[in-house]
Amino acid sequence: MPDDSSPARAKQGFYTRLSHAGRAGTHVHGFVNPPVHRGSTVLYPNMAERKAGGSHRLEQHLIYGVLGGPTHWPLEDVIAEIEGGTRCQIVSSGLSAVTTPLLAYLKAGEHCLMPDSVYGPARGFCDNFLTRMGIATTYYDPCIYAAGIEKLFRPNTTVLYTESPGSHTFEVQDIPALAAVARAKGAKVLMDNTWGIHFFQPFRHGVDVSIQALTKYVVGHSDVLLGSVTTNTQEDWDRVRTTTMQLGQYASPDDCWLALRGVRTMAVRLERQMQSGIEVAQWLATRPEVKQILHPALPGAPGHDIWKRDFTGACSLFGVVFHPHFSQDAVHAMAESLQLFGMGASWGGYESLALPTTGFVTRTAGSGDFGGQMLRLHIGLEDTADLCADLDQGLTVLRSFGG
Ligand SMILES: *Cc1c(COP(=O)(O)O)cnc(C)c1O
Secondary structure, eight states: OOOTTOGGGGGSOHHHHHHHTTOOTTTTTTOSSOOOOOOSBOOOSSHHHHHHOOOSSTTSOOSBGGGOOTTHHHHHHHHHHHHTOSEEEEESSHHHHHHHHHHHHOOTTOEEEEETTOOHHHHHIIIIIIHHTTOEEEEEOTTOOHHHHHHHOOTTEEEEEEESSOTTTOOOOOHHHHHHHHHHHTOEEEEEOTTTTTTSOGGGGTOSEEEEETTTTTTOSSOOOOEEEEESSHHHHHHHHHHHHHHTOOOOHHHHHHHHHHHTTHHHHHHHHHHHHHHHHHHHHTOTTEEEEEOTTSTTSTTHHHHHHHOSOOOSEEEEEEOTTSOHHHHHHHHHHOSSSBOOSOOOSSSOEEEEOGGGOOOSSSOOOOSSOEEEEEOOSSOHHHHHHHHHHHHHHHHHTOO
């Protein structure tokens, strides 16, 4: 079996690579999966060997557990492979994967550009933590054109942050155009690529640092929180790695092991969930209660053209906007009436979720009026006929509120 550095690997298909990347080869006596390596202390027989680090990753001095170890490395290798980057850093949550590179690339007196559609806690981090550190943030319309973003750059802008599509409102950003402006201005492009996973290849589109909440489809079973920060140059890797270590960021090897287990089946889960998501979205699009479906893979939906140009697929998270005469109470009652859709945050597991989202959408750049109450759906692995039947009875509840 070739190990994950095999030159043959790059030519293989995505399904093959997901099955074989980061595998232990003969290192664990032929067992398919690596064991969980738990540890803080790492012992060496003498100081010379300790100084050498004893690791097969020479630049990672394996002298203490916080630096990561043999259970972190295979997961890091698989995620780097998925995103088409060279190195990946595992961190404790998706939110840590957002905050760690922001801290790596911003210092007091500098300025950061954030999409108005950004994941809520990322906005919270900028408005509170970064403000306190003397770092300013400007929120921009996620659908802004290159000429528009150029005007928002200041001499001290060092980070252009992107997230495409937005995880509540699904705006698809023109990443190559925005990244070209950032590059010309000497700023770094950070991207939250959790929705795109491997359907969007960040480094081919001008992104410098890619962020993933592995909590979602990689883990895939709604039982672990984990994040990743992936880079594609030595310089960016050094910057991210150093900051991660200075912050004491660490993820449990048990959680990494579960994520590694999850990722082996991610391609088939995603394929099924993409199809099911599109099917349910298309069914909802025919319903008279629905004003608009926010699913980039649906022809005619907002952002579809850019999605078609830049993405090779879609995950199963999308939004529904109801006609304005349906009240928030009606949408809440509908969500509460669903039997197969759980009502809760997060997504990417095997089970379906429905979350009324209107109240979660904070906007300051004037891009937030969708003209009706919103429901975010995550489609799991259930039969779509059952999911549509459940939504059908939910829509009956919605209509019973009048309007
Ligand atoms: C969930 C999510 C995160 C944060 O991940 P956690 O592991 O829950 O901290 C970051 N970005 C996006 C787009 C998300 O959906």
